[in-house]
Amino acid sequence: MKLKNTLGVVIGSMVATTSLGALAQGQGAVEMEAFGKHYFTDSSRDVQRDGELYGAGASYFLTDDVSLGLSYGEYHDLTSRDPVGAGGHKDIKGSLTSLDATYHFGQPGVGLRPYVSAGAAHQSIGQANRGGRDHSTFANVGTGVKYYFTENFFAKAGVDGMYNIDANEGEWMAGVGVGLNFGGGAQQQVAQVEPTPEPAPTPIVDNEPEPEPELVRVELDVKFDFDKAKVREESYSDIKNLADFMQQYPQTSTTVEGHTDSVGTDQYNQRLSERRAQAVRDVLVNQYGVSGQRVDSVGYGETRPVADNSTEEGRQINRRVEAEVEAQVR
DSSP states (O other): OHHHHHHHHHHHHHHHHTTSSSOOOSTTOEEEEEEEEEEEOOTTSSEEEOOEEEEEEEEEESSSSEEEEEEEEEEESEEEEEEETTTTEEEEEEEEEEEEEEEEOSOSSSEEEEEEEEEEEEEEEEETTSOSOEEEEEEEEEEEEEEESSSSEEEEEEEEEEEETTTTEEEEEEEEEEEEEESOSOOOOOOOOOOOOOOOOOOOOTTOOOOOOEEEEEEEEEEOOTTOOOOOGGGHHHHHHHHHHHHHSTTOOEEEEEOOOSSSOHHHHHHHHHHHHHHHHHIIIIITOOOGGGEEEEEOTTSSOSSOTTSHHHHHHHSEEEEEEEEEEO
């Protein structure tokens, strides 16, 4: 009952924390989760009925894709073939503590992210009314999927293979969990670009004709790492300049255009260019408050290079997102 109450507190804390700001996936993020798993023991062990493992864990993202996690769970409904004492007690109690590294496939964001994991675990179990406990060391491997309903809240399902190094036995678990991701993608403070002072207005003389409208333009050129659709930290200031211009001139609109280099298939590069354009659009709309009706996105794959794709320098230049906004001012 104590463990179930603890899990309730963990899940409640996850829900409450979703109201905090500055939550995001990616490098530097922390994930908390609560889980339940069915434990399948090796047939050679003195176990009559397999039980469940309930627990919680936390992990830290070393990169956008790799996390290191620590979890703790307690066994329930696990019984022995050999009763102990006058009451014939068969209940087995114990815990499992695991340390695992996990690699996530796909890009951070809402949607499905498969994963694989590997690590080690320590098991401590004992039977009621029987002195002492058995301690075992396991090597773990696992695989499964996470589904992010939002940038922060996810559910997962997976299986774990466990090799008992001390007893040369193989066991496994299958389970589900829910969790919360927060604290990643924290943006560095970017120095604000001081706007160029506008020239002093020319005094208006009576009967002087009204000046012709002047066309002003802001252009955006955001570069990307190879095979990535994540906006670099140093690009946020340029995107903010474009957003400020659009806020100053609310009649303007723009189309964000994504591009790739020539490495990869046409179909893959087309999707990658669309994701890059969408990533920049999301920053304009979600972070800097530009109306989504004023910003479109489109991907052109590798069809519009501006540099030589046979060199690394040229390919870097071609991995880009472009946009421009024009307005007439008097």
